[in-house]
Amino acid sequence: MSSDLPSTTPPDGKLTGTVVAVQANYYFVQLDTTSAASANLPPALHQPQQLLCTRRTRLKKIGQKVMVGDQVVVDQPDWQGKRGAISQVLPRSSQLDRPPIANANQILLVFAIEEPTLDPHQLTRFLVKAESTGLQICLCLSKCDLIDAAAQAAWHDRLKPWGYDPVFISTYHGIGLEQLKQQLRRGMTIVSGPSGVGKSSLINQLIPAADLRVSEVSGKLGRGRHTTRHVELFELADGGLLADTPGFNQPDLDCSPEALTQYFPEIAQRLQTGNCQFNNCRHHAEPGCVVQGEWERYPLYVQFLTEAIERQQQQQQQADPDAIMKRKVRGKDQVTYEPRLNRHKYRQESRRSTKQSVQVMKGRVEDFLDHSDQAPDEEA
Numbered sequence: 001m002s003s004d005l006p007s008t009t010p011p012d013g014k015l016t017g018t019v020v021a022v023q024a025n026y027y028f029v030q031l032d033t034t035s036a037a038s039a040n041l042p043p044a045l046h047q048p049q050q051l052l053c054t055r056r057t058r059l060k061k062i063g064q065k066v067m068v069g070d071q072v073v074v075d076q077p078d079w080q081g082k083r084g085a086i087s088q089v090l091p092r093s094s095q096l097d098r099p100p101i102a103n104a105n106q107i108l109l110v111f112a113i114e115e116p117t118l119d120p121h122q123l124t125r126f127l128v129k130a131e132s133t134g135l136q137i138c139l140c141l142s143k144c145d146l147i148d149a150a151a152q153a154a155w156h157d158r159l160k161p162w163g164y165d166p167v168f169i170s171t172y173h174g175i176g177l178e179q180l181k182q183q184l185r186r187g188m189t190i191v192s193g194p195s196g197v198g199k200s201s202l203i204n205q206l207i208p209a210a211d212l213r214v215s216e217v218s219g220k221l222g223r224g225r226h227t228t229r230h231v232e233l234f235e236l237a238d239g240g241l242l243a244d245t246p247g248f249n250q251p252d253l254d255c256s257p258e259a260l261t262q263y264f265p266e267i268a269q270r271l272q273t274g275n276c277q278f279n280n281c282r283h284h285a286e287p288g289c290v291v292q293g294e295w296e297r298y299p300l301y302v303q304f305l306t307e308a309i310e311r312q313q314q315q316q317q318q319a320d321p322d323a324i325m326k327r328k329v330r331g332k333d334q335v336t337y338e339p340r341l342n343r344h345k346y347r348q349e350s351r352r353s354t355k356q357s358v359q360v361m362k363g364r365v366e367d368f369l370d371h372s373d374q375a376p377d378e379e380a
């Protein structure tokens with residue numbers, strides 16, 4: 001096997017490999033030939049490259065899951081029947097749950113420039129989701145045959161301040177594929193992006209053996225049908241592994257308001273040259289903020305921040321049903337939260353205790369949203 005498979009040192013004398021696909025309770029393991037040599041196995045000519053494996057009961061008992069991308073130790077290979085059993089999962093360098101993949105180090109985010117037309121809002125959602133994994137991001141804009149050079153240059157110039165340097169490709173015309181291959185050579189890359197942007201077409205070009213079904217773009221939205229079903233790893237001829245994942249049109253954002261600030265490269269750029277007055281600044285309405293400003297995706301950041309705050313409050317409400325907040329919109333861009341009182345519950349209480357409860361609740365909300373009475377950042 002090539003050196004592109006995740007490079008955990010194999011346990012001495014054991015047969016190791018990488019899980020390239022999972023189906024029901026079966027695991028397809030691509031064998032690592034270096035380990036096969038040291039494991040005293042029959043000559044390479046007689047070894048299949050892949051074994052269909054089960055998981056040892058011991059692993060089931062300890063709840064050890066086996067994921068695509070996992071490096072595993074294989075026991076009792078049956079060379080003729082091409083079978084084996086996974087007895088150990090080696091430590092993972094990364095783990096994603098959706099899609100379930102271990103040891104990936106890069107996300108290839110594919111978006112079409114046209115058919116369907118690139119939507120900056122949707123692209124930002126995918127980028128934020130991709131950033132939240134902590135993996136490297138390679139942005140790829142497909143179907144560039146559908147626009148002229150000037151429009152392509154305009155997209156390039158627009159995305160640069162976002163913090164991304166896209167690779168433009170056309171699988172129809174073979175444009176940009178060599179450049180892309182260079183970016184995919186290192187390690188394991190997960191392909192992601194909405195349906196119908198040409199992910200399957202791209203993977204088929206990069207790995208003819210993959211032979212994925214390409215869907216017709218159809219319907220009002222100009223989207224392809226959802227044809228990619230399970231996660232599978234493919235080896236690239238020039239090096240690297242590629243994981244195909246199902247296309248979807250809106251990834252769920254589930255990050256906290258604090259985490260969100262780390263998923264916009266523009267924010268990091270601004271914080272490199274200055275500090276906000278408050279070290280827990282959320283860059284919305286706080287005074288002395290160096291991030292708020294005229295950058296293109298700032299309104300999207302504020303929108304996602306508002307969503308993240310609402311999500312966090314819902315989670316808190318579920319954990320603490322008493323803390324029920326009411327969202328109030330006061331003028332443009334001014335959203336505040338106030339406790340919504342359960343009249344039934346408070347009816348019997350004295351006015352004083354009611355007032356106290358409201359103050360406690362309000363205090364909680366203010367702690368949560370308002371930074372005006374916090375100590376300024378010492379470094380500011």
Ligand SMILES: Nc1nc2c(ncn2[C@@H]2O[C@H](COP(=O)(O)OP(=O)(O)OP(=O)(O)O)[C@@H](O)[C@H]2O)c(=O)[nH]1
Nearest residue numbers: 170171172195196197198199200201214215225247
């Ligand atoms: N103009 C143009 N169309 C392309 C290109 N690559 C793919 N397409 C078309 O785009 C449509 C969708 O392609 P797919 O490869 O199925 O897209 P996908 O992203 O894998 O879709 P899902 O499997 O639904 O996630 C098909 O009709 C392709 O023929 C390209 O480079 N240029």
Ligand SMILES: [Zn+2]
Nearest residue numbers: 276281283289
């Ligand atoms: Zn700020």
